[in-house]
Amino acid sequence: MHTHSEIEQLEGKTTLESVRWVNRKTGQRQTLCAGNMFVMIGAKPNSGWLHGTVALDDKGFVLTGTASAFENSRFATTVPGIYAVGDVRSGSVKRVASAVGEGSAVVADIHRYLADFCEVTPKSEFNLTGLVSKNLACTDVDRFPIDGGLLEHALM
Numbered sequence: 001m002h003t004h005s006e007i008e009q010l011e012g013k014t015t016l017e018s019v020r021w022v023n024r025k026t027g028q029r030q031t032l033c034a035g036n037m038f039v040m041i042g043a044k045p046n047s048g049w050l051h052g053t054v055a056l057d058d059k060g061f062v063l064t065g066t067a068s069a070f071e072n073s074r075f076a077t078t079v080p081g082i083y084a085v086g087d088v089r090s091g092s093v094k095r096v097a098s099a100v101g102e103g104s105a106v107v108a109d110i111h112r113y114l115a116d117f118c119e120v121t122p123k124s125e126f127n128l129t130g131l132v133s134k135n136l137a138c139t140d141v142d143r144f145p146i147d148g149g150l151l152e153h154a155l156m
């Protein structure tokens, strides 16, 4: 196990023959003969911009369907009208097929949410940010503290 290390160079004539990395703490460089390399990326959710809006777990994945979820939906977050599917959702399977499946399944929840909580709005005035704010006003604002700017960003 090489911690604090970053791969700098892959070498080989026709196939991979060696890997060189540098230890970012000590500056020491090492080269290892290797014919295969497995790259594991994407395990950290890009959810920092959601802080202060929907509830996240301790690793930054979006909590859904918990006791604090706004409604009875597996994909509902703690904020009305905001759902999370796929890898960013806490506890999801982290596979393509399940992300696609969750994306298609959540559509029914969104339709139900729109039918249950939203007034019919002329298309030209349709504004999701306003829509959610309006719903917040008639539910419990203290329970769903939202930064307007962040929410606008989330809904763009």
Ligand SMILES: Cc1cc2nc3c(=O)[nH]c(=O)nc-3n(C[C@H](O)[C@H](O)[C@H](O)COP(=O)(O)OP(=O)(O)OC[C@H]3O[C@@H](n4cnc5c(N)ncnc54)[C@H](O)[C@@H]3O)c2cc1C
Binding pocket: 039, 040, 041, 042, 043, 046, 049, 085, 086, 087, 088, 093, 094, 095, 096, 097, 099
């Ligand atoms: C190395 C690797 C290998 C994998 N191999 C497999 C495999 O063999 N089989 C398998 O089933 N699954 C595999 N997976 C998992 C699979 O890629 C994911 O489960 C799947 O892509 C999840 O889809 P998603 O739409 O939830 O998220 P993503 O595919 O990650 O899509 C999220 C998108 O949102 C964008 N985004 C992020 N932040 C913002 C923002 N603030 N504003 C706007 N856009 C934003 C990202 O750029 C990205 O395009 C692998 C993943 C990795 C990293």
